[in-house]
Amino acid sequence: MARAVSTRRKIFFTALAWIVALLLFFPILWTILTSFKTEQEAIASPPMIIPSWTLDNYFEVQARSDYFRHFLNSVWISVGSTLIALLFAIPAAWAMAFTPTPKTKDVLMWMLSTKMMPAVGVLVPMYLIFRDTGLLDTVWGLTMILTLINLPIVIWMLYTYFREIPVDILEAARMDGAILWKELVYVLVPMAVPGIASTLLLNIILAWNEAFWTINLTASKAAPLTAFISSFSSPQGLFWAKLSAASTLAIAPILVLGWLSQKQLVRGLTFGAVK
Amino acid sequence: MTQIAEPGERAAPGFAGTAAGRKPRTRRKFNIQSILGTTPMIATAIGVFVICIIFSIIWSFTSSKLFPNFNFVGLSQYERLWRTDRWIISVQNVFVYGVLSMIVGMVFGYLLAVFMDQRIRQEDLFRSIFLYPFAMSLVVTGLVWQWMFDPNLGIQSAVRQLGWTSFEFAPLVKQETALYGLVLGGLWNGVGVTMAIMLAGLRGVDAEIWKAAKVDGIPTWKTYLFIVLPMMKGAIATAFILSATGVVRVFDIVIAMTQGGPGVSTQMPAIYVIQHITDRANVGQGMAAATMMLVPVMVIISLQYLFQWNAKRKAART
Numbered sequence: 001m002a003r004a005v006s007t008r009r010k011i012f013f014t015a016l017a018w019i020v021a022l023l024l025f026f027p028i029l030w031t032i033l034t035s036f037k038t039e040q041e042a043i044a045s046p047p048m049i050i051p052s053w054t055l056d057n058y059f060e061v062q063a064r065s066d067y068f069r070h071f072l073n074s075v076w077i078s079v080g081s082t083l084i085a086l087l088f089a090i091p092a093a094w095a096m097a098f099t100p101t102p103k104t105k106d107v108l109m110w111m112l113s114t115k116m117m118p119a120v121g122v123l124v125p126m127y128l129i130f131r132d133t134g135l136l137d138t139v140w141g142l143t144m145i146l147t148l149i150n151l152p153i154v155i156w157m158l159y160t161y162f163r164e165i166p167v168d169i170l171e172a173a174r175m176d177g178a179i180l181w182k183e184l185v186y187v188l189v190p191m192a193v194p195g196i197a198s199t200l201l202l203n204i205i206l207a208w209n210e211a212f213w214t215i216n217l218t219a220s221k222a223a224p225l226t227a228f229i230s231s232f233s234s235p236q237g238l239f240w241a242k243l244s245a246a247s248t249l250a251i252a253p254i255l256v257l258g259w260l261s262q263k264q265l266v267r268g269l270t271f272g273a274v275k
Numbered sequence: 276m277t278q279i280a281e282p283g284e285r286a287a288p289g290f291a292g293t294a295a296g297r298k299p300r301t302r303r304k305f306n307i308q309s310i311l312g313t314t315p316m317i318a319t320a321i322g323v324f325v326i327c328i329i330f331s332i333i334w335s336f337t338s339s340k341l342f343p344n345f346n347f348v349g350l351s352q353y354e355r356l357w358r359t360d361r362w363i364i365s366v367q368n369v370f371v372y373g374v375l376s377m378i379v380g381m382v383f384g385y386l387l388a389v390f391m392d393q394r395i396r397q398e399d400l401f402r403s404i405f406l407y408p409f410a411m412s413l414v415v416t417g418l419v420w421q422w423m424f425d426p427n428l429g430i431q432s433a434v435r436q437l438g439w440t441s442f443e444f445a446p447l448v449k450q451e452t453a454l455y456g457l458v459l460g461g462l463w464n465g466v467g468v469t470m471a472i473m474l475a476g477l478r479g480v481d482a483e484i485w486k487a488a489k490v491d492g493i494p495t496w497k498t499y500l501f502i503v504l505p506m507m508k509g510a511i512a513t514a515f516i517l518s519a520t521g522v523v524r525v526f527d528i529v530i531a532m533t534q535g536g537p538g539v540s541t542q543m544p545a546i547y548v549i550q551h552i553t554d555r556a557n558v559g560q561g562m563a564a565a566t567m568m569l570v571p572v573m574v575i576i577s578l579q580y581l582f583q584w585n586a587k588r589k590a591a592r593t
Contacts, residue, residue: 009393010393010394010395010396013390013393013394013395014395014396014397016390017390017391017395017401020387020390020405021401021404021405024404024405024407024408024463024466024467025404025407027408027419027420027423027463028407028408028411028419030419030423031415031419042428043427043428088315088316088319089316091311091313091315092313092315092316095310095311095313096313107313107317109579110320111316111320113572113576114320114324115520116516116519116520116523116572116575116576117324117328117569117572118523118524118544118545118565118568118569118572119524119526119545120526120544120545120548120549120561120564120565120568121327121328121331121565121566121568121569122323122324122327122328122331123548123549123552123565124330124331124334124343124552124558124561124562124565125326125327125330125331126323126327127552128343148319148323151316151319151320152320155316205410208412209410209411209412209413209414210412211412211413211414211526211527211530211531212524212526212527212545215527215530216549226412226414226527229414229415229418229531230414230527230530230531240422240428243418247415247418247419250412250415251411251412251415254410254411255407258403258406258407258410259403262399262400262402262403263399265403265406265410266399266402266403266406266471
């Protein structure tokens, strides 16, 4: 990989990278800036770059629509569904990575292929099940559905991590007389912590962003942030600052989580293709 | 204990005859652990996906209105579906959206990856920034871009302020261009992932190839285009599948950005289905449309199985 690149070219490309990065990041940055403007400033032309750093929008969004409840719904749904998914996925990924059978690859591919299905294909049956069991517009119902939807990705991610763990160690533990659950809890899990952590992170992000099911299966009580924001989708230029405040709060956890764990984020978002 | 037990355990998998996989992993036809481990997952997947899809398909042959019933009407829902302009426009739209966003996304993703491959400083930082849009929900993406494209607030007004008063760039307000605005928003969201996967593919190419190309005096851009690109099939396939699944499921961004309008210019199949099972109270029609959406995915999956099966049969013969 030792390809020589001259210093001047390197500087040129670095400068270009900054420009591209700024362009790509600009919409996000602008949303954050706008959230600190007054409504007049938000629609001012020429556009104001430096806001007056007012926090009114945040207070108003909270006062008008009980923003905090939607935020908590999002937290509850994304964290809850991720933990339940891990509970199902760890044994499955463990089995597939350490004791593969000739059918393992097929099962894995089939799991992933469910991810490609258009969700509207299962919406009506799901909706009816939810209605009949009283799960419609409840946080529990959404947690369950998001667990199901993201399960294939979680298993796939864990599988790619588990495959990197040398099998000898597990066998050594087994030789030493470790029984099944001890092998899992004391040997596998500690070694797989980095992998489990990045899977956790990715799945929280995916669940946090999920919009199809949250829009279609909630009314208002259990609506998480994605559904809440999409209900504003025709703002007519009047509420841009407030909408920006709501959006900023919705993306803030992702920005922070993403920044704290850049490496895992890259691997997670590319579904294990980039290590 | 460990020392004594080891050799006997190791010998077994070798005789099992399955050469694939890494050496020490045991391969048995059935073992209790793998069954225990995968059962919950398989049960839920079958329960949810297979059964629900079967019900959806059954209801597509019925005259279900607001609530599903089992009053079968044969293929008439499908006949009606393909006579409905709204549906045909939806299919055309998703086709244009898919082809455009996939081709442009792959080309730009590769260009960005090549660009990142020039040994830029703080590469990890840039890679994360390029990936950030993908970590945003499509709802926020749609919202932000709806605004960037707003004639009075966004890019158009900013450029006009700079003095170019006849500048026009507000794709979402016109029927002819709204779809392309949607494509742009989607590209912003997805180009970073394509880039990251392509970059990994580039890095996976053997350094010797580069040396050989240099010795032969092949210009860098030619090496990238004609030598390296064909060598990274895996990365291209991954990026392709990822963006293709995004297209099949396109919904959130349309809801947030245009809601299918202006007119029916950004109508999409998923939105057609939702409208029919909610506002229009015609579940049978909605399910017929949903079944049509399942068809391409099922064709692709069964083709893949066919190829696999074929390859296995060939491998068994030799």
